[in-house]
Amino acid sequence: LIAALHHAGLATLTHTPSPMGFLSEILGRPKNEKPYLLLITGYPAENARVPVIEKKGLMEFTSWE
Incomplete structure (x- = not known):
């Protein structure tokens, strides 16, 4: 779903x-249904910027003993 929204030009x-x-209360859902995630979706502002975030390398968080 997220990939499809991004492909359509939407931000998530x-x-x-x-x-x-x-x-559950404000949506009037029964007790057997539990929400676990909100997915906020919309068109990004024209001047929106995405920060560059570098991932850690595999050897930075694993050990092979």
């Missing part, structure tokens, strides 16, 4: 507020 943000119980 996944968010997991804590606690999530309020969502």
